[in-house]
Amino acid sequence: MFIENEISFKAISDLFSNADNEGRDFLFEYEVYNLLANSGAETPPAANLLPRGARFSDEELTAIPGDKAVLKIVSPTIIHKTEVGGVRIVKKEPSKIRSAVRGMMYEVPENYAAYIERNPDHGPEEYKGLHGDALVKAISRDLKGVLQVQFMPPDSDSFGNELIVGLRRTREFGTIISAGLGGTDTELYAERFRKGQAIVAASVHMVDGQSFFQLFKNTISYKKLAGLTRGQRRIVTDEQLIECFDSFIEMGKYFSPSNKDSGFVIDELEINPFAFTEYLMVPLDGMCRFSKTGQKPLARPVQKIHNLLHPKKIGIIGVSSTRRNFGRIILDNVLAEGYAEEDVVIIREGCDEIDGVRCVPSLDGLDHQLDLFVVAIAAPHVPDLVDQIIELNCAKSVMLIPGGMGETEDSKERAELVIASINDKHAEDDGGPVFIGANCMGVVSRPGGYDTWFIPDEKLPKDRNAPYQRAALISQSGAFMVFRTSQCPELNPAYMISMGNQTDLTLGDMVHYFKDSPEVDVIAVYAEGFNDLDGLEFCRAVRQAVMNGKEVVFYKAGRTPEGKTATSGHTASLAGDYMVCESCVQQAGAIVARTFQEFQDLFMLAEKLSSKTIGGDRLAAVSGAGFEAVGMADSIQSDDYDIELAKFSEKSIKSIDKILIERKLKSLVTIQNPLDLTPGSNDAVHASMAEILVKDPAVDSIVIGLDPLSPSMHTLAEPTIPAFSMEDEDSLGNLLIKIVENSAKPVLAVVDGGRLYDPLRDMLLANGVPTFPVCDRAVAAIALYSKARMRAEVIRLAHGCD
Numbered sequence: 062m063f064i065e066n067e068i069s070f071k072a073i074s075d076l077f078s079n080a081d082n083e084g085r086d087f088l089f090e091y092e093v094y095n096l097l098a099n100s101g102a103e104t105p106p107a108a109n110l111l112p113r114g115a116r117f118s119d120e121e122l123t124a125i126p127g128d129k130a131v132l133k134i135v136s137p138t139i140i141h142k143t144e145v146g147g148v149r150i151v152k153k154e155p156s157k158i159r160s161a162v163r164g165m166m167y168e169v170p171e172n173y174a175a176y177i178e179r180n181p182d183h184g185p186e187e188y189k190g191l192h193g194d195a196l197v198k199a200i201s202r203d204l205k206g207v208l209q210v211q212f213m214p215p216d217s218d219s220f221g222n223e224l225i226v227g228l229r230r231t232r233e234f235g236t237i238i239s240a241g242l243g244g245t246d247t248e249l250y251a252e253r254f255r256k257g258q259a260i261v262a263a264s265v266h267m268v269d270g271q272s273f274f275q276l277f278k279n280t281i282s283y284k285k286l287a288g289l290t291r292g293q294r295r296i297v298t299d300e301q302l303i304e305c306f307d308s309f310i311e312m313g314k315y316f317s318p319s320n321k322d323s324g325f326v327i328d329e330l331e332i333n334p335f336a337f338t339e340y341l342m343v344p345l346d347g348m349c350r351f352s353k354t355g356q357k358p359l360a361r362p363v364q365k366i367h368n369l370l371h372p373k374k375i376g377i378i379g380v381s382s383t384r385r386n387f388g389r390i391i392l393d394n395v396l397a398e399g400y401a402e403e404d405v406v407i408i409r410e411g412c413d414e415i416d417g418v419r420c421v422p423s424l425d426g427l428d429h430q431l432d433l434f435v436v437a438i439a440a441p442h443v444p445d446l447v448d449q450i451i452e453l454n455c456a457k458s459v460m461l462i463p464g465g466m467g468e469t470e471d472s473k474e475r476a477e478l479v480i481a482s483i484n485d486k487h488a489e490d491d492g493g494p495v496f497i498g499a500n501c502m503g504v505v506s507r508p509g510g511y512d513t514w515f516i517p518d519e520k521l522p523k524d525r526n527a528p529y530q531r532a533a534l535i536s537q538s539g540a541f542m543v544f545r546t547s548q549c550p551e552l553n554p555a556y557m558i559s560m561g562n563q564t565d566l567t568l569g570d571m572v573h574y575f576k577d578s579p580e581v582d583v584i585a586v587y588a589e590g591f592n593d594l595d596g597l598e599f600c601r602a603v604r605q606a607v608m609n610g611k612e613v614v615f616y617k618a619g620r621t622p623e624g625k626t627a628t629s630g631h632t633a634s635l636a637g638d639y640m641v642c643e644s645c646v647q648q649a650g651a652i653v654a655r656t657f658q659e660f661q662d663l664f665m666l667a668e669k670l671s672s673k674t675i676g677g678d679r680l681a682a683v684s685g686a687g688f689e690a691v692g693m694a695d696s697i698q699s700d701d702y703d704i705e706l707a708k709f710s711e712k713s714i715k716s717i718d719k720i721l722i723e724r725k726l727k728s729l730v731t732i733q734n735p736l737d738l739t740p741g742s743n744d745a746v747h748a749s750m751a752e753i754l755v756k757d758p759a760v761d762s763i764v765i766g767l768d769p770l771s772p773s774m775h776t777l778a779e780p781t782i783p784a785f786s787m788e789d790e791d792s793l794g795n796l797l798i799k800i801v802e803n804s805a806k807p808v809l810a811v812v813d814g815g816r817l818y819d820p821l822r823d824m825l826l827a828n829g830v831p832t833f834p835v836c837d838r839a840v841a842a843i844a845l846y847s848k849a850r851m852r853a854e855v856i857r858l859a860h861g862c863d
Contacts, residue, residue, distance in 0.1 A: 073100070074323070081351075081353070086350055090133060091108050093344075097347070109125055122159070123154075123155060130212060132210075133148050144176065146169055149165065170204065223243035225239070227240075228309055228330040234264050234591075236265045237313075243334030258281050261279065270310060273310065316351070327351055363574065366458070370558075374429060374431050374432050375395060375404065375432065376435065376456065377406075382415050388515075391437055391513050391514070394513065432456070437462045440466055443463060448482055451486045460497050463500070464500040466479065476499070479564060497561065501561035501562075514539075514543070531671075533558065535575075537590070542559060567595040567598070568586060569595040572599055582610075585615075597645075617642050617653075653849075667846070680693075680734075681763045682764050683751065684765070685767075710757050716753045724742070729741060738768075740768060748793055752800055769814040776792070794825055797825070813835055
């Protein structure tokens with residue numbers, strides 16, 4: 062483990078302070094080498110700044126070790142030096158060095174000016190509007206001189222033997238560390254290689270050097286550096302890499318937006334590349350940008366989320382007495398959930414009551430403080446109403462239903478007024494109410510006994526008496542929740558919460574609440590964007606939830622540039638870099654879904670399998686259809702997951718063989734994995750195979766196809782022929798339900814058939830059997846789920862949890 066006191070944070074702070082005093086928010090390359098020298102990591106090469114216009118003796122020019130000298134232009138505006146002739150390697154002779162320096166001072170400005178003329182969008186802001194000689198002179202004026210650096214020849218110049226390591230400040234997740242294939246083509250590598258092969262990234266607050274090294278081991282860069290590819294030899298030790306990563310992580314944590322005592326924040330620190338000479342890590346180029354620390358955001362009184370989700374008194378404004386507007390539908394749903402009429406009050410002039418619920422003309426007329434106040438009025442009236450709520454202190458939590466609160470440019474000012482009022486109140490002792498929304502679909506809280514969704518029952522029928530799952534679905538998009546509920550009523554979580562624009566309460570706040578909730582074992586989150594640094598708080602909450610034994614399923618919208626653009630106009634979300642988000646959330650311990658379908662599948666598995674044991678990733682696949690058996694085998698690997706087909710134990714093979722002989726199926730079935738039982742196998746045969754494999758210590762999970770169209774199977778509801786009835790106590794459906802009840806291992810069913818077999822799927826799902834309509838979805842889901850559960854267990858063990 063890296064020893065923190067090996068880093069001289071004071072010396073690094075002095076570097077930033079000196080640069081800041083000169084009006085710079087960046088370090089020159091020689092200062093970056095000084096930073097590395099104080100970081101406790103590898104010693105950088107010797108370097109000597111040759112300031113512009115200064116004269117140097119022969120002894121000074123030849124003082125640096127080696128036979129050659131590396132000369133690099135020093136400029137605040139030129140990032141990519143090589144492309145403009147800003148890097149030269151010459152013999153370490155005074156005349157050669159002087160000649161090269163003179164040439165660079167003239168040629169580099171000309172080359173860089175020509176580049177800017179060809180690519181005006183890539184030019185620095187300082188040079189906008191300049192052309193020709195004026196541009197050349199401006200660039201020349203900014204040259205600080207030339208940095209003479211010790212030449213350290215790399216052990217290998219073949220592909221993949223350069224390493225990039227960097228820190229980057231992100232708006233959502235704070236400081237991120239990244240590492241991977243370095244050199245001039247880093248961006249190309251990241252685009253062209255499969256995910257996680259070229260570059261890996263993680264939050265410095267979620268990893269240490271050892272755990273980040275485990276991520277890095279998946280890259281091509283590590284395989285090359287460690288001599289694991291043909292024709293290569295190891296050129297760096299694992300310990301060196303871990304020490305380097307630890308050093309960067311500790312610097313990232315200290316100079317991060319989360320540490321208000323550091324004085325400075327590293328916005329970007331990049332060494333690209335590190336080369337390797339005789340087991341030394343040699344930085345060949347480096348850059349660093351920094352800023353001063355900002356103010357710490359105000360704390361929200363998040364304990365009042367409990368009032369929001371379990372209110373004893375509810376108020377609603379915006380309920381029509383004559384038509385079924387949003388407010389009236391909300392009232393209907395609150396009452397339909399069984400919430401007592403006497404505990405609801407409507408704010409409305411000119412009415413004594415609506416549907417048996419008391420009305421008062423204004424907030425002034427309330428005779429008690431509300432736990433929850435639902436605002437369902439037009440957006441232009443919201444800022445004044447929020448001010449009134451705060452002034453009267455009439456509610457502990459407020460739900461802002463209306464849109465038009467920051468989703469568009471026209472509504473941003475309105476949203477800013479509301480946010481300012483809320484934050485001003487949060488700065489006071491009590492903190493005032495917490496707000497959820499705006500642009501909020503509402504909340505369904507089964508433990509809290511209420512439903513404020515504004516979707517009428519006719520459009521979204523709910524079985525309000527059905528037992529709910531020990532789960533919470535938190536979504537920035539209300540529509541996403543509504544569609545999932547309509548498509549997958551079997552999910553039926555205890556809480557469904559629409560976050561909307563995150564005007565006040567954030568995704569991180571809500572996961573922090575549920576990480577300790579006794580009502581919830583599974584937390585599912587659909588995110589479009591995080592507020593400033595809330596991505597980091599979200600990850601911290603996910604990590605704590607995982608440590609508490611809970612499961613978190615996560616989907617992030619805005620994975621592509623086009624997707625980011627689409628989310629920016631919805632729920633006023635602030636979409637961030639997807640790769641960073643996925644990596645940070647996964648490192649925290651969440652199960653990350655790539656598609657909506659995958660999100661549904663993983664959420665369903667988490668609900669039904671959270672109490673099951675995941676012993677590994679060895680899968681047993683069983684089917685009565687040949688195509689399905691092949692499909693399962695074809696689905697065990699992808700870019701994002703892999704699962705292996707289990708090798709059945711000798712005991713299992715003998716038991717399977719015995720049943721095949723008894724059923725006269727021996728000549729038709731080959732004992733292998735996947736196990737294709739053929740359509741001639743009946744319910745009992747399928748169930749027997751499942752029972753055998755559940756007991757096999759070489760099997761961790763089972764996917765079994767129920768072959769619903771086979772004439773040998775009982776898979777129909779109310780059939781004309783009794784032999785097909787799924788209600789038969791010996792039907793595979795009923796037999797499988799008993800097997801799943803008694804099994805500690807995951808058992809998944811596949812019912813690949815049309816709507817005729819929906820009753821069978823519903824029966825299985827209602828009785829705790831994860832059921833899929835096609836086999837490849839089942840295999841992908843259990844593979845992703847198993848990997849995530851095993852990662853979570855590693856996290857718990859690493860942090861000393863049972």
